[in-house]
Amino acid sequence: MRQQAIESKKFYPGFSLVTTHQRVEGKRTILRVRDVISKTGLSRSTIYSKIDAKSKSYDPHFPRQVKLGNRAVGWFESEVEEWLANRGVERGGCSVY
Numbered sequence: 804m805r806q807q808a809i810e811s812k813k814f815y816p817g818f819s820l821v822t823t824h825q826r827v828e829g830k831r832t833i834l835r836v837r838d839v840i841s842k843t844g845l846s847r848s849t850i851y852s853k854i855d856a857k858s859k860s861y862d863p864h865f866p867r868q869v870k871l872g873n874r875a876v877g878w879f880e881s882e883v884e885e886w887l888a889n890r891g892v893e894r895g896g897c898s899v900y
Contacts, residue, residue: 833869833877842883864889 834842839850852860854868866882 832880833871834880834883835875835877838880839878839883842880843887 836847836850839845840847843850845853849860850865852858853862853865855861864886866878866886868876868878871877
């Protein structure tokens with residue numbers, strides 16, 4: 804985990820890799836897939852289908868993943884929350900907050 808945090812700072816200085824149990828004030832946070840699953844209620848396969856342009860479930864508005872290392876990706880928490888908020892607006896003004 805520490806190595807991933809170090810690698811993420813190389814690619815994205817000023818951003819931090821955190822889980823839902825950690826919050827860093829004043830910084831954009833990067834969520835791992837388990838945190839995106841928890842926040843959205845979507846399954847792992849659905850999340851990856853939403854970002855795959857060849858999939859029937861493709862959603863061009865779903866946040867793009869951020870490469871953190873050779874085998875690690877994450878999503879900006881603010882983009883995930885914005886996507887959720889927009890989904891609420893599409894339903895007729897419902898809010899997720």
